[in-house]
Amino acid sequence: MLEGKIAVVTGASRGIGRAIAKTLAAQGAFVVIGYHGSLERARAVKEEIEAQGKKADIYQCDVADFHACETFISDVVKEHGRIDILVNNAGITKDGLLMKMSEEDFDQVLATNLKGAFHTIRFAGRQMLRQKSGRIINLSSVVGVRGNAGQANYAASKAGVIGLTKSSAKELASRGITVNAIAPGFIETDMTKELSQKVKEASMAQIPLGCFGQPEQVAAAVAFLASEEAGYITGQVLMVDGGMGM
Numbered sequence: 090m091l092e093g094k095i096a097v098v099t100g101a102s103r104g105i106g107r108a109i110a111k112t113l114a115a116q117g118a119f120v121v122i123g124y125h126g127s128l129e130r131a132r133a134v135k136e137e138i139e140a141q142g143k144k145a146d147i148y149q150c151d152v153a154d155f156h157a158c159e160t161f162i163s164d165v166v167k168e169h170g171r172i173d174i175l176v177n178n179a180g181i182t183k184d185g186l187l188m189k190m191s192e193e194d195f196d197q198v199l200a201t202n203l204k205g206a207f208h209t210i211r212f213a214g215r216q217m218l219r220q221k222s223g224r225i226i227n228l229s230s231v232v233g234v235r236g237n238a239g240q241a242n243y244a245a246s247k248a249g250v251i252g253l254t255k256s257s258a259k260e261l262a263s264r265g266i267t268v269n270a271i272a273p274g275f276i277e278t279d280m281t282k283e284l285s286q287k288v289k290e291a292s293m294a295q296i297p298l299g300c301f302g303q304p305e306q307v308a309a310a311v312a313f314l315a316s317e318e319a320g321y322i323t324g325q326v327l328m329v330d331g332g333m334g335m
């Protein structure tokens with residue numbers, strides 16, 4: 090249980106982040122719902138959490154912006170005094186074949202998915218070092234492990250998240266801070282909704298369990314890695330993918 094813990098979840102206005110926010114709140118954490126553009130949806134997540142008798146607040150921050158992340162984390166610490174759990178979930182895709190991919194599409198995906206996680210770890214990590222405790226969970230992807238045609242930018246960002254996770258785990262371990270990654274497979278959210286039927290069928294053919302995943306199934310793995318019971322696990326990549334990455 091996470092009673093009394095302060096949890097920051099980026100990209101919590103929708104999809105997997107929303108499920109993570111709700112699950113951590115249900116287990117007793119005060120949840121900081123990070124969002125970028127979806128103010129109304131972030132407010133709705135806060136209301137859903139409060140309707141369960143739990144606590145949350147919303148904070149706007151573009152994770153791709155170093156200084157905005159500094160302000161975001163500093164505001165959370167000023168308001169709540171500590172950060173026990175940081176979930177780097179915010180992410181985007183800008184798919185396209187490598188030979189046609191623009192520099193802008195490559196840079197934007199790296200800036201949000203990889204640098205975004207660096208930014209928040211850089212600032213929240215400092216607070217966790219002072220506390221001598223903390224849990225950091227970064228969202229990678231099966232694509233970061235295996236690669237995927239049409240997603241060179243996204244795969245590079247998610248492979249980078251694994252390197253960032255392992256390096257941070259080594260740097261922060263001596264102060265009781267664990268850093269792990271979760272690599273989801275195909276999860277039903279806005280991100281995958283727009284994929285063509287052909288891509289969906291090709292993905293399904295690679296999933297031994299024979300079904301797509303749900304945001305709540307990823308959230309359950311995040312909640313475990315955030316728990317006291319997971320205190321001896323660090324630097325790991327947990328695949329939540331129906332066996333896709335085997």
Ligand code: NAP
Nearest residue numbers: 100102104105124125126127151152179180230276278280
């Ligand atoms: P989603 O439904 O598209 O939601 C993305 C979330 O990220 C939104 O809350 C969005 O906030 C936020 N976000 C995007 N750009 C941001 C920025 N610059 N700053 C702050 N927040 C930003 O995505 P999802 O499917 O839930 O994915 C969540 C995470 O899991 C991502 O890291 C994704 O790469 C990873 N993942 C997903 C799958 C899958 O199959 N869905 C598989 C593997 C990994 P606003 O709406 O407020 O703008």
